Amino acid sequence: MDFNIAHEIHAFRSEVREFIEAALPADISRRGRHDYHSRRDDVQRWMKILNKRGWSAPHWPAHLGGTDWSPLQRYIFQDELRRARAPVLDRCGLDLLGPVVCAFGTPEQQARHLPPILNGDLWWAQGFSEPNAGSDLASLKTRADLDGDHFIVNGQKTWTTEAHFADWIFALVRTDQVAKPQAGISFLLIDMTTPGVTRRPIWSIDGANTLNEVFFEDVRVPIANLVGQAGHGWSYAKFLLAHERTTSSVVSHTKRDIEQIRHLATLAKTPAGPLIGTHAFATKLAKLEAEVIALEWSVLRVLHASEGDAAGNSVASLLKLRGSELSERAALLAAEALGDHGVAAMPLSESDDATPKELPPIEDDEAIGVSAKAMFRRAATIYGGASEVQRTIIAKSILGL
Numbered sequence: 001m002d003f004n005i006a007h008e009i010h011a012f013r014s015e016v017r018e019f020i021e022a023a024l025p026a027d028i029s030r031r032g033r034h035d036y037h038s039r040r041d042d043v044q045r046w047m048k049i050l051n052k053r054g055w056s057a058p059h060w061p062a063h064l065g066g067t068d069w070s071p072l073q074r075y076i077f078q079d080e081l082r083r084a085r086a087p088v089l090d091r092c093g094l095d096l097l098g099p100v101v102c103a104f105g106t107p108e109q110q111a112r113h114l115p116p117i118l119n120g121d122l123w124w125a126q127g128f129s130e131p132n133a134g135s136d137l138a139s140l141k142t143r144a145d146l147d148g149d150h151f152i153v154n155g156q157k158t159w160t161t162e163a164h165f166a167d168w169i170f171a172l173v174r175t176d177q178v179a180k181p182q183a184g185i186s187f188l189l190i191d192m193t194t195p196g197v198t199r200r201p202i203w204s205i206d207g208a209n210t211l212n213e214v215f216f217e218d219v220r221v222p223i224a225n226l227v228g229q230a231g232h233g234w235s236y237a238k239f240l241l242a243h244e245r246t247t248s249s250v251v252s253h254t255k256r257d258i259e260q261i262r263h264l265a266t267l268a269k270t271p272a273g274p275l276i277g278t279h280a281f282a283t284k285l286a287k288l289e290a291e292v293i294a295l296e297w298s299v300l301r302v303l304h305a306s307e308g309d310a311a312g313n314s315v316a317s318l319l320k321l322r323g324s325e326l327s328e329r330a331a332l333l334a335a336e337a338l339g340d341h342g343v344a345a346m347p348l349s350e351s352d353d354a355t356p357k358e359l360p361p362i363e364d365d366e367a368i369g370v371s372a373k374a375m376f377r378r379a380a381t382i383y384g385g386a387s388e389v390q391r392t393i394i395a396k397s398i399l400g401l
């Protein structure tokens with residue numbers, strides 16, 4: 001890998017930065033600074049702006065609305081979006097479903113589903129996990145039985161991110177009850193407004209509702225909504241999960257977190273002066289930053305070697321494992337920098353006598369939402385495949401154990 005970043009790459013970064021600075025609406029940018037769960041209307045407004053420029057899905061094939069950028073250019077683009085605190089785009093549509101439809105969808109499916117994703121018109125949710133099928137996804141029970149030119153879907157999905165405002169869901173369903181578990185699974189696109197689909201919110205520890213349960217009761221889904229071949233859903237899911245795990249390394253997010261931690265630790269006071277000047281805290285921050293930089297180079301090396309956006313499954317697992325651990329550590333260190341002030345920023349119950357109401361929050365923009373984010377980030381080593389599962393993949397596929 002050539003570590004001398006060419007002149008054109010610097011020019012590209014400047015072009016992207018100038019565009020984002022000029023085009024990202026100030027109110028969206030301000031909310032992006034405070035809210036780690038992006039709002040649907042903000043994301044949609046921003047996606048329309050990006051789409052006009054032809055930049056809402058740079059990793060898709062150019063003839064389907066993507067770009068012909070190199071992996072490094074795509075990485076720089078993501079890095080600049082995070083730097084500007086732009087809202088996180090519709091990951092389920094752009095990063096998960098989009099590449100599957102580009103690779104395995106029919107021309108009709110591509111024409112119908114890709115343009116609304118690019119323009120942020122329709123929102124997608126990922127319906128893989130079930131109450132008894134998370135790590136052991138192949139044991140999923142939601143079934144789709146053929147009835148003429150429709151499937152009849154019955155079952156339940158859970159932990160479905162943003163299903164409360166999704167228009168469509170892509171789901172793994174069992175279309176063959178006797179085949180081996182993996183061989184009986186198909187990949188189906190389901191309109192959330194179809195009769196028989198209901199959703200129930202799950203409130204997470206940070207006080208937010210991004211997670212949901214989704215129930216299917218005799219839901220009629222046209223056979224035209226089957227992606228690829230019946231019984232091949234497992235291989236499309238593996239393709240999709242490699243994308244999910246590569247992007248789950250979230251290095252650019254963690255880099256922004258480090259800037260935030262440094263800022264907060266400069267404001268936070270200790271008897272010996274600003275927290276950032278204490279040996280213990282400065283050492284933790286330096287160690288985290290060094291590990292994030294090392295991961296960033298690993299991501300760049302993988303992208304360079306694969307000349308694509310999805311690394312192989314096992315390498316994607318390495319990036320996911322390391323990236324999610326570092327992002328959890330960064331969120332916790334930001335909360336540590338806030339100290340007791342972080343508690344004041346949390347919405348604790350009225351009856352909680354331990355609420356230190358007298359503690360004023362650190363009056364700084366960067367302090368808002370830090371504690372809640374630290375709580376939600378705990379999920380990073382669970383979603384997209386728990387760390388233990390990633391370690392097993394690495395042990396088997398890379399270490400040959």
Ligand SMILES: Cc1cc2nc3c(=O)[nH]c(=O)nc-3n(C[C@H](O)[C@H](O)[C@H](O)COP(=O)(O)OP(=O)(O)OC[C@H]3O[C@@H](n4cnc5c(N)ncnc54)[C@H](O)[C@@H]3O)c2cc1C
Nearest residue numbers: 126127128129134135159160161379382383384385386388
């Ligand atoms: C915030 C969040 C968002 C999510 N969003 C979505 C979404 O949009 N769509 C979707 O489909 N799913 C989503 N998920 C679900 C996620 O993919 C699952 O939570 C994950 O795969 C783990 O499955 P589980 O929760 O059933 O835990 P389990 O599989 O029951 O695991 C429980 C524990 O046992 C460990 N374990 C399990 N099997 C093994 C094994 N073989 N060896 C060693 N240890 C093992 C796990 O590592 C874990 O620590 C989300 C989850 C979270 C937390």
